[in-house]
Amino acid sequence: METLLQNPWFVIPLRIVIVVGFVLTAVPVLVWVERRVLALMQIRKGPNRVGPAGLLQPIADGIKLFFKEDVLPEKVDRFIYFLAPAGFLIPVLCAPAVIPWGPDDRLTPIADVNIGILFLLAMTSLTVYGIILAGWSSNNKYSLLGGLRASAQTISYELAMGLSILSVVLLTGSLSMREMVLNQQGELGLLNWHVFRFFPLGLIATGIFLVAMLAETNRAPFDLPEAESELIAGYHTEYSSMKFAMFFMGEYASMVTISAVMVTLFFGGWLSPLPFAPFTWIPGPIWFLIKLGVFIYLFIWVRATLPRLRYDMLMKLGWLRLLPTALVNLFLVAVILWWRS
Amino acid sequence: MFAQILFVLMAIVIVVTSIGVVAARNPVRSALNLVANFFALAVLYLFLYAQFVAAVQIIVYAGAIMVLFLFTIMLLNLGSPAELADRGEIKRPITWGLALLFVIVLAGGVFARLGEAQPAQDDLGTVQMVGKFLFADWVYPFELTSILLLIAIVGAIVMAKRRL
Numbered sequence: 001m002e003t004l005l006q007n008p009w010f011v012i013p014l015r016i017v018i019v020v021g022f023v024l025t026a027v028p029v030l031v032w033v034e035r036r037v038l039a040l041m042q043i044r045k046g047p048n049r050v051g052p053a054g055l056l057q058p059i060a061d062g063i064k065l066f067f068k069e070d071v072l073p074e075k076v077d078r079f080i081y082f083l084a085p086a087g088f089l090i091p092v093l094c095a096p097a098v099i100p101w102g103p104d105d106r107l108t109p110i111a112d113v114n115i116g117i118l119f120l121l122a123m124t125s126l127t128v129y130g131i132i133l134a135g136w137s138s139n140n141k142y143s144l145l146g147g148l149r150a151s152a153q154t155i156s157y158e159l160a161m162g163l164s165i166l167s168v169v170l171l172t173g174s175l176s177m178r179e180m181v182l183n184q185q186g187e188l189g190l191l192n193w194h195v196f197r198f199f200p201l202g203l204i205a206t207g208i209f210l211v212a213m214l215a216e217t218n219r220a221p222f223d224l225p226e227a228e229s230e231l232i233a234g235y236h237t238e239y240s241s242m243k244f245a246m247f248f249m250g251e252y253a254s255m256v257t258i259s260a261v262m263v264t265l266f267f268g269g270w271l272s273p274l275p276f277a278p279f280t281w282i283p284g285p286i287w288f289l290i291k292l293g294v295f296i297y298l299f300i301w302v303r304a305t306l307p308r309l310r311y312d313m314l315m316k317l318g319w320l321r322l323l324p325t326a327l328v329n330l331f332l333v334a335v336i337l338w339w340r341s
Numbered sequence: 342m343f344a345q346i347l348f349v350l351m352a353i354v355i356v357v358t359s360i361g362v363v364a365a366r367n368p369v370r371s372a373l374n375l376v377a378n379f380f381a382l383a384v385l386y387l388f389l390y391a392q393f394v395a396a397v398q399i400i401v402y403a404g405a406i407m408v409l410f411l412f413t414i415m416l417l418n419l420g421s422p423a424e425l426a427d428r429g430e431i432k433r434p435i436t437w438g439l440a441l442l443f444v445i446v447l448a449g450g451v452f453a454r455l456g457e458a459q460p461a462q463d464d465l466g467t468v469q470m471v472g473k474f475l476f477a478d479w480v481y482p483f484e485l486t487s488i489l490l491l492i493a494i495v496g497a498i499v500m501a502k503r504r505l
Contacts, residue, residue, distance in 0.1 A: 125404030
């Protein structure tokens with residue numbers, strides 16, 4: 001077993017299967033959780049017919065999507081129309097490759113590169129191509145508007161997100177995701193996490209990242225690219241059957257990925273919140289998954305709570321509120337670090 | 342062996358997509374070819390142990406600049422290639438001549454120094470080395486470039502404001 005785990009031809013495909021497999025299996029579970037939780041919050045019943053507590057509903061939905069007619073509109077740009085869903089899903093599935101799930105580096109991450117966080121940013125910035133190309137190639141004004149909105153929104157919020165990540169990079173002095181987690185280890189437990197560093201600077205960076213992460217994944221209250229009351233379904237209006245399912249899967253998979261980034265950067269990754277006995281018995285990956293679940297729940301909670309923003313409000317929030325705050329915050333973190341050194 | 346196969350593959354992708362950028366009739370297709378080109382180029386940077394440069398290449402060029410390009414192309418709706426066609430008869434031979442001259446100069450430069458080529462240093466493209474180069478050895482050119490970019494931004498805003 002040990003020699004097998006040393007062999008790169010065996011262990012790298014295994015890691016890929018673990019990470020991509022986890023993200024893809026998380027998607028149907030997430031859809032079920034979202035529908036049940038939204039129903040609970042809105043005092044409805046939610047899916048409860050297929051299987052116990054509606055657990056088999058996502059499988060039924062998947063089968064339905066597979067057997068649906070694949071409608072190809074007449075005036076689409078065929079090549080790009082077919083390319084777009086893949087162009088969205090593939091970067092989303094590549095992104096979690098650098099996230100470490102536990103202290104043991106044999107099974108995750110797939111590649112522990114020293115520029116981990118940059119790789120992640122590169123992959124998440126590529127997802128916008130799928131959306132913008134889907135909107136353009138559909139040859140439909142609602143789709144095009146959705147695509148344009150998505151690209152403007154992603155670029156605007158990427159800046160604030162990048163600046164909040166930079167403060168973590170300054171604290172760690174490295175771009176490696178593993179180093180970032182190890183930097184949060186200490187006797188104080190959760191008080192050592194980046195979110196509580198230099199109070200309230202770490203907290204502000206976390207808040208900015210939280211808002212930016214909702215906007216980057218096009219989730220409520222920033223789901224303007226698919227605002228159904230004005231754009232029908234935005235960029236995926238003309239997509240049906242499995243091509244629509246790929247956009248759907250991509251959105252949920254990117255929720256999982258970005259939540260994992262949040263946990264790794266600010267909430268101590270696989271570290272246990274209290275560094276003594278009963279808590280340290282629980283292995284690292286379990287802590288990681290628990291924290292991941294909390295943030296995914298937060299996504300759903302926000303969707304059930306907040307109304308959608310207007311387009312000009314979205315831009316104002318991104319450029320005039322988040323970006324200056326993030327800049328000042330980063331500057332203060334740098335000043336404190338310089339003072340101490 | 343694996344590296345050589347990957348290099349040849351990426352070289353083919355770069356050549357094909359470079360031709361695609363200028364040959365595609367549709368501006369959106371041209372832009373997409375350029376994105377694919379940036380990708381293959383980023384892989385070549387990895388061969389030179391320049392992980393940082395490779396990641397920045399994708400984040401800045403593919404992730405930000407080309408998205409803005411696509412945005413502009415779609416907003417201007419440059420869909421019909423007939424309107425973009427160049428009708429000048431004198432321009433065409435001059436263009437070809439200049440392109441040929443460029444290829445000759447480039448090829449000459451490359452072949453003249455081919456013998457001096459050395460294996461890449463394995464720490465040349467790391468964050469630490471790039472940072473040291475930019476902020477210690479080459480700090481004045483670097484700051485001058487940033488001022489140049491600032492002037493361009495201010496100029497763009499002035500031009501846009503005049504039309505408002």
